[in-house]
Amino acid sequence: MSTLTQQAGPATPAGSAHPLSQRRPLGDRTFQIITLACGLLVLVILVLIALSTTQQASSWFTTEGWGIFGTVWNPAANQFGALAFIYGTAITAAIALIMAVPVSVGIALLLTEVVPYRLARPIVYVIDLLAVVPSVVWGLWGILVFAPWIGKIYVDIGSAVTGIPVLDSLFGPPTSGASFFTAGIILAFMITPIVTSLSREVIATVPAIDKEGAYALGATRLEMIRGAVWPHSKGGITGAVLLGLGRAMGETIAAALVIGSSATITSHLFAPGDSMPAVIANQFGEASGVFRAALIGLGVLLFAFTIIVNIIARAIVGRSAEQGTA
């Protein structure tokens, strides 16, 4: 007889060790511990990142003190004020968001409200393709093809607005193909996929009855979007925008190639500039001592900014998703 039937027999009378008692299998407990350890790895890595980079950057912090936010970055003279890079990061991210957000939300609405299901899939494929182009390829195309082409347009715009008060400061000369604005455009291309897909998720949580209610009152699609979709999703879309911001701030290689690598703070958007990740990528090779500590310190600042932005973004998106389905 197979061993199975023996196991399946009735429990022996009370008094003897009855076969129902077996401790939890050893493998079960071990497995649980292993999976927990792997999960904790995420937290461990994040803490290690913070600690190790801060420690490496400490000589910069101690040497410069609050001067880390100074305006002059001159390695030769041992001056490492990072304001120009923080400015560059902020400007390029802002340009990227201004361009990418309307486009992304527009595509998200197109996919959820306008397009029939069969057409939606190829559109999603296109967005996925956009996401899969590596940063370095964007940078390569940016510096060898896009920047020369748009540089000429900048020159035309620049000379057209020379002398006009506000426009001159923004778009007037000096201009260069590799500039803040070019970096902003390329960043916009790169963050569109993530803002689109997150906006889509958020809009999808809008209860169908709300949308139907608007239509039932005779609303046009635009009116329905403004009345039913927007109130529900504006929180979540804000979260999606913040995630795009985080992505734009941290994007390194494409920016490094097309931003112009000139550490200046200027209002002229068509002028060459620099950003935190770009300068780290471009100058790390030759850096040592405090110079290197400064670059790593820029990394620390970048880490802090992006973590904060991401935490806020995820908290908003998480909360909106719950409210949408409540």
Place this chain on the structure above:
Amino acid sequence: MEEPEQNVTANPQLTETASPPVPTTATEQQVPPEQVPVPGDHVFDVDNVSIYYSAFRAVTDVSLTVYEHEITAFIGPSGCGKTTVLRTLNRMNDLVAGARVEGNVRYRGAPLYGKDVSPIAVRRRIGMVFQKPNPFPKSIYDNVAYGPRINGEHSKRKLDEIVERSLRQAALWDEVKDRLNKSGLSLSGGQAQRLCIARTLAVEPDVVLMDEPCSALDPIATGAIEDLMHEIKSRYTIVIVTHNMQQATRVSDRTAFFSVLRNEQSDTRTGVLVEYGPTEKIFHDPTDPRTEAYVTGQMG
């Protein structure tokens, strides 16, 4: 579906009528002796068991005995706790956060919820078939061989034997013997449920619990499963929860009728065992008026 609200209140007096007379001798019945199943060994002794989900009392004060080689049916309206009680018998409620059992459940004399009792060992002896067939996304062969494999059986020859035996017992062998490699998901509803039964039988359990096994099936598939139950009854003990009273009369030896107590203050419902006895008696000569109301279709 109505509950017998005119008969049922949160009155504690009701607990007296709620504990059913467990039939131990034939003379207690007003049923002809040959129609009373002769009770064999006690497989389950349920003693004053109440089941809680966190603070909520889902089932109150159930006492009954399940006998060997019988088919015992739990019937009653929705929400009366019959599935909860069933799942207590193989400790499946352990998987629900906050579930708690008070009282005594003994399996062949040993406490089922004892301190060092392993639920895994329990479930190897007390199998379960679910309401909606849930074949694994594996081949038919691998579905049936799954239980023996996790019990340590790896010999191909033995597994082949076990698979064939179990599928034959489940009356599915002839239909699938030429496509054992096909996915279990490709079967029809009735076949899939028989596959799940074969899967349960493959580990040669002592008891088979069935939670409304036919409610998702058409009448022909239902008939096949009921025939199956009669055939395997001599080797297993079966407890079945069913919504279908005709089914209970067709297959079961003993029937337990559960109902719902409504608590007016907290607006909750608690399940309670109303009457338990030989099926013949429950359906033709019930003691409790609520039982009579239910089985004659006046309620639920």
Place this chain on the structure above:
Amino acid sequence: MAAITEQQLGPNLQEPAGWRRTKNRIATIAMVVAFVLALVPLVFVLITVIARGIKIMSWSFLTSGPIPPNVAPANVGGIGPAVLGTIEIVAIATAMAVPLGVLGAIYLNEYGGKNWLARLIGFMSDVMTGVPSIVMGLFIFSIWVLHFGFSGFAGALALGCLMLPVVIRSTDEMLKLVPNPLREGSYALGASKARVTVTVVLPAAIGGIVSGALLAVARAAGETAPLLFTILTVTTANPNVFSGPNTSIPSQIFANATSPYVGAQDRAWGAALTLILIAFILMIAARIVTARFTRYSR
């Protein structure tokens, strides 16, 4: 009674007239324009990469090395060392990140559930996907390279850190999709939780898990920043991943992109085409796996 004409009786079923309709039309057009605006750069990039890269693409381009200096014309040498480097480094990163990520997701979904630790890990995992890749590079530089030197392995560590949260998230989503009745069926046969997870849940979710992993690999293969300070781009092949600097396809593109020499630029385009092809193939493979291997219930 005066005769009532059809005009007066019938309901007005015409579309909203005038301004409302126009606004609606404009909005719809705006949404389509948005899509076109996203499509245009994609098309341009792909066309350029294909047009310029295909001129130089060949088997010998992909395999021969060492990588010639920037001055050399396009038909000399190839990016073989970079291809080798990418394959080695990405393979090791995947071998580390995928098992650890899957196990972590199993904790989140099967064991942790709604408890505070699981929710914290899940949340920080999402946050971690937003950490810039250059920060990962600096991290591994600080914690590994300073002690053990530059190596392909260091690069793999950095890429692995990038991939880990992505794998955790996508695996978690897939595990959530496995219907609970499957787990119950396994428990009811006397399986322990570990067994239920490994023998029923994982096999059911494997299609989605593999597909998510492939997408993570595609992302890692294209990353440059984390490799800058960990593998220290060189031009000769280094099959030893654990010691000595190495190179990769994206690193080469970055190195060549700023060169004024046409030969170097052409090699960069060829490398870019290679990278796009790799990413594309992995994307298609992911879709095929999803389509063929995810079916949980009747």
